[in-house]
Amino acid sequence: MEANFSGTGRLPAPFLTPGSSSFMDFLAQHQPEMLPRNRQLPTQGVIEAPHGTTIVAASFPGGVVLAGDRRATMGNVIAQRDIEKVFPADEYSAVGIAGTAGLAVEMVKLFQLELEHFEKVEGVSLSLEGKANRLSTMIRSNLGMAMQGLAVVPLFAGWDVDRQKGRIFSYDVTGGRSEEHGYAATGSGSLFARGALKKLFRDDLTEGQATTLVVQALYDAADDDSATGGPDLARRIYPIVIVITDEGFRRLTEAESSEIVRAVHERRLEEPDGPRAALL
């Protein structure tokens, strides 16, 4: 590893200095060049990089679900068909990221490590609010990149162990954080996804209904947004769906998500616009 052992081989001082339980603070002290925010930005020119697209979330009485489509685009080209944009952050929370894929994956990796590091050093997990605030700081430190078109905009969802309920937080590029009640969407297809969620969401969904709801929303997003990928039945590429309850997080297996997707698809063959809400 890159630690400077300065001849003696012992752990350098920053390792053994008591203080912050934050991994990012430790990096800033010991190896600041490894932090994304300390990177030199190119001064001009537009960077072409793959972008991830739509993430949706919905809560139900026993928890919360988070789902993302599988497409990454670069301009008008599909850069990747099977990208993963939804990740567990720790046992009781998950994060889904729209925006520049490379930066997003790095941010998630650092965020996961930040939570795990705190938990190991302190012996207890951060509160859900604490986790959401930490993510906020990370997005804010990416503002320079965002100004050059490399924005990262996540959706954070988790089970609040203290309040015993699922909660959803959305963000803007400046790190502004707001708690969403019921459902939320982010990314290029989010307008359409949110429309679908708005019409289909109810307070008393079961876990199974909530997973169907997010798949429906992603289907509608893919229907109207070219950058969002619909379920690819031929290649067996389905949305990634994560369910978080008081038992922790669980990612639906391919078989489970395929079953939901096929049911939704089957109905759409008859009604291409999906389920209809009552007029009054």
Added chain:
Amino acid sequence: MSTPFYVSPQQAMADRAEYARKGIARGRSVVVLQYNDGVVFVAENPSRALHKVSEIYDRIAFAAVGKYNEFENLRIGGVRYADLRGYTYDRDDVTARGLANVYAQTLGTIFSSAGEKPYEVELIVAEVGAAPEDDQIYRLPHDGSIVDEHGSVAVGGNADQISSYLDQRHRDGMTLSEALKLAVESLARDTNGSERTLTAEQLEVAVLDRKRPQQRKFKRLLGRQLQRLLDEGSGSAEPSEGSEGSEEE
């Protein structure tokens, strides 16, 4: 102006070693045992907040005896080392061997640097592998040496006696409850040979469980779960208890 006494290097090192050993011997012991599905750590520790056994990384855990502030510092250093290494390369590239080396270098340097007081700690770093043969246990005494251990190991006050007790009775392929029972028996023996009874409240128990589905294999055994395992261990071993008891007497 006084002339400092001449102290031979051998004497100086022996004094420092003596100092560290005395500090370590004052505390209660920690034992680490392999069982069929992993490695179990058992410490006599009435505190629920000040841990002697902790998680370092996915497959690596840490146990320590001695001065709390010193080993706590080393523990946090280890977590930082492991997390940084995993972030720089990959999670698979964090190994107990690498960590044990860093600890050994650190302890060794502190032990032999005249300006610093030697650390009064003894550490164990263990990693659980895919199979029992791949498990690794390293013991790190206060002076920076590394001992590669197999099967069972004890550190802390009364460690020699506990180690020999464990060596005689530990065998490969024990179940968790059997290993736990053996560990508790060994800890319950006092220097003078008399036995105390240790209850679940006085024990700090954790495992590195290779069967655990999560990436992080470390788990603390608490409350009812621990009680159940302790009962199970003493229940299943009941028939052989008689012969074992008479052997000891």
